[in-house]
Amino acid sequence: MAKIPSDTPENDCAASDDELISLHGDSDDENAQKSIVFNARRDLEDPKFEFALNMIFSNSKEFKWAVEMHAVMKKKDINFKKNESRRARAVCKVSSCKWFIHASKANEDEPFKIKTIGPDHSCANQRENKTIDSGFLAKKYVEEFRINPSWGVKEFQAHVMRKHSSTLSRHQSYRAKRKALDLITGTKEEQFDMLWDYCAELKRSNPGTTCILKLDDNPKTMVKNRKRFLGLYVCFAACKQGFLAGCRPVIGVDGCHLKGYQKGGQLLTAVGIGANNNMYPIAFAIVEGELKETWSWFLTLLNKDLGISQNSFAWTFISDKQKGLILAFDETIPDVAHRFCVRHLHRNFKTEGFGGQALKDVLWKAARATTEPEFSKCMEEMSKIDIEAPKWFINKPPIHWSRAFFSSFTKCDVIEQYVRVIK
Numbered sequence: 001m002a003k004i005p006s007d008t009p010e011n012d013c014a015a016s017d018d019e020l021i022s023l024h025g026d027s028d029d030e031n032a033q034k035s036i037v038f039n040a041r042r043d044l045e046d047p048k049f050e051f052a053l054n055m056i057f058s059n060s061k062e063f064k065w066a067v068e069m070h071a072v073m074k075k076k077d078i079n080f081k082k083n084e085s086r087r088a089r090a091v092c093k094v095s096s097c098k099w100f101i102h103a104s105k106a107n108e109d110e111p112f113k114i115k116t117i118g119p120d121h122s123c124a125n126q127r128e129n130k131t132i133d134s135g136f137l138a139k140k141y142v143e144e145f146r147i148n149p150s151w152g153v154k155e156f157q158a159h160v161m162r163k164h165s166s167t168l169s170r171h172q173s174y175r176a177k178r179k180a181l182d183l184i185t186g187t188k189e190e191q192f193d194m195l196w197d198y199c200a201e202l203k204r205s206n207p208g209t210t211c212i213l214k215l216d217d218n219p220k221t222m223v224k225n226r227k228r229f230l231g232l233y234v235c236f237a238a239c240k241q242g243f244l245a246g247c248r249p250v251i252g253v254d255g256c257h258l259k260g261y262q263k264g265g266q267l268l269t270a271v272g273i274g275a276n277n278n279m280y281p282i283a284f285a286i287v288e289g290e291l292k293e294t295w296s297w298f299l300t301l302l303n304k305d306l307g308i309s310q311n312s313f314a315w316t317f318i319s320d321k322q323k324g325l326i327l328a329f330d331e332t333i334p335d336v337a338h339r340f341c342v343r344h345l346h347r348n349f350k351t352e353g354f355g356g357q358a359l360k361d362v363l364w365k366a367a368r369a370t371t372e373p374e375f376s377k378c379m380e381e382m383s384k385i386d387i388e389a390p391k392w393f394i395n396k397p398p399i400h401w402s403r404a405f406f407s408s409f410t411k412c413d414v415i416e417q418y419v420r421v422i423k
């Protein structure tokens, strides 16, 4: 062991330790011993790399990482007997093996360096390496996850098992990925603390933008002096101005579940229809759940941004009748017109036992009908297919879903929540 690669850079270092040995023969100055500086980029993954006496590390953390990498590369199980900021000592876990390594920093002026190294490993290669845990993998693969944050847990698990010939459970693989992403983006607490800066930056770089953070004022729900997050509403000034200047007064509102840490949280969106009938984002909010209260909060802010209540009869909202949404409308902007997305309407219709292509076609035909007689004809057609089907629409007045009954004020006959781009 303790071989010195011939091409390693040299670093002058004032020696003060008795254990220091001269690596390059006699020197003019007896005290000026030569040491090798550990280079993580070059040495960490080099299979020929060996530790050497006096090897200098930037700190104990770097030394510990190098020892862990050594253990994984050499398939050895090691244990840290001492792990402090000024000294660290690792031994081989196999009791008959005498390998050990000790590094320390005697004082503030001295670098962190290897003071003693025991004999080479006499143990056999270990099949299961305990060093390869989620924390180790997160550190090792942090750069890969930075480049490709969507690297799947399953693919990552397979890669680690192949590369290190060790077993790794799906859960360990998931934890490793999560820890790596935490290293890149910061933990959820660190990200939470940045929300104020984020809002301030949005407002600074986009003057006129509305960015509102909603927190729970109840001191009982505070965790580590942090108030509980309830919601974040964002409406960019450019989106707001563009929508008000050139879009028809029709807005689609929808909510979807968030994945990851925000499990249980929802993303609420308000989307307009552009001049080419494509989607035009207006505002979004991240909230704790799709409830009447959260919809009310979202609609109140949207109303303030767009001035809907100044002329509510002119506005039309398209939705899939989400939980609490209609109640929230009644509370905040009661006079706006509603359209129900026909796609969702058909899905519910089908679930209630009215499946089949013929019923689907006639329902869409009724929705697209532009006159009342045409609509009535479609409903008659529907009753011929299934006498029970038209009865399902008794509490779903066509004013909400058929073009024949829409107000012409909006100049918009959209019957679906998501409008496809016309090519």
Ligand SMILES: [Zn+2]
Binding pocket: 076, 092, 093, 094, 097, 098, 099, 121, 122, 123
């Ligand atoms: Zn050993």
